Amino acid sequence: EAAVTQSPRNKVAVTGGKVTLSCNQTNNHNNMYWYRQDTGHGLRLIHYSYGAGSTEKGDIPDGYKASRPSQENFSLILELATPSQTSVYFCASGDAHRGDEQYFGPGTRLTVL
Amino acid sequence: AQKVTQTQTSISVMEKTTVTMDCVYETRDSSYFLFWYKQTASGEIVFLIRQDSYKKENATEGHYSLNFQKPKSSIGLIITATQIEDSAVYFCAMREWGNTNKVVFGTGTRLQVLP
Numbered sequence: 001e002a003a004v005t006q007s008p009r010n011k012v013a014v015t016g017g018k019v020t021l022s023c024n025q026t027n028n029h030n031n032m033y034w035y036r037q038d039t040g041h042g043l044r045l046i047h048y049s050y051g052a053g054s055t056e057k058g059d060i061p062d063g064y065k066a067s068r069p070s071q072e073n074f075s076l077i078l079e080l081a082t083p084s085q086t087s088v089y090f091c092a093s094g095d096a097h098r099g100d101e102q103y104f105g106p107g108t109r110l111t112v113l
Numbered sequence: 114a115q116k117v118t119q120t121q122t123s124i125s126v127m128e129k130t131t132v133t134m135d136c137v138y139e140t141r142d143s144s145y146f147l148f149w150y151k152q153t154a155s156g157e158i159v160f161l162i163r164q165d166s167y168k169k170e171n172a173t174e175g176h177y178s179l180n181f182q183k184p185k186s187s188i189g190l191i192i193t194a195t196q197i198e199d200s201a202v203y204f205c206a207m208r209e210w211g212n213t214n215k216v217v218f219g220t221g222t223r224l225q226v227l228p
Contacts (some may be wrong), residue, residue: 040218042204045215045216059216092158094216099165100216101163102150107158
């Protein structure tokens with residue numbers, strides 16, 4: 001049974017529209033992460049969270065917001081989507097007390113037209 | 114600032130041989146964690162193995178093992194008896210102990226195992 005799930009798995013959005021990507025984990029991990037993956041860049045950290053109610057900026061936070069309403073859920077919000085945000089987005093959870101090896105969701109492919 | 118570098122973009126090996134993938138890292142922290150992940154053709158990313166910086170023994174997990182050379186800031190991934198299913202992209206990553214909970218990834222090495 002998948003421990004980290006993401007929805008939607010695929011999304012087509014229009015420029016200027018609002019997009020919300022959702023992530024749910026059943027690992028009971030404190031830490032959760034949002035990455036984007038683009039060819040030649042590997043995984044780049046957008047936002048992360050230490051626990052419910054907390055969000056922190058990663059390396060490329062511009063144009064993105066995050067929300068962690070509970071231990072299980074972590075959302076990534078694009079208020080005004082742009083074509084440069086077309087990418088594959090991965091959510092992950094990790095246990096900081098055990099070194100924070102991360103467990104990833106299946107990814108969301110976002111296309112902004 | 115922490116940084117992880119994988120200089121090998123692509124490697125091809127014959128099935129049942131041993132392959133080593135390189136990774137070097139930069140950190141000012143004396144304690145840190147190093148990880149390797151595998152991304153399959155379907156896009157799935159899976160945690161493989163981890164090395165804690167304070168441990169002198171190289172970590173092993175099944176047919177994966179690490180070559181941890183702390184003075185060289187190097188953590189190589191060794192796959193023995195490679196199988197076709199090992200064909201994937203492999204990412205090295207690091208997390209510093211005391212700074213933040215942020216993990217930094219390398220850009221990945223694509224491994225192709227040939228029959």
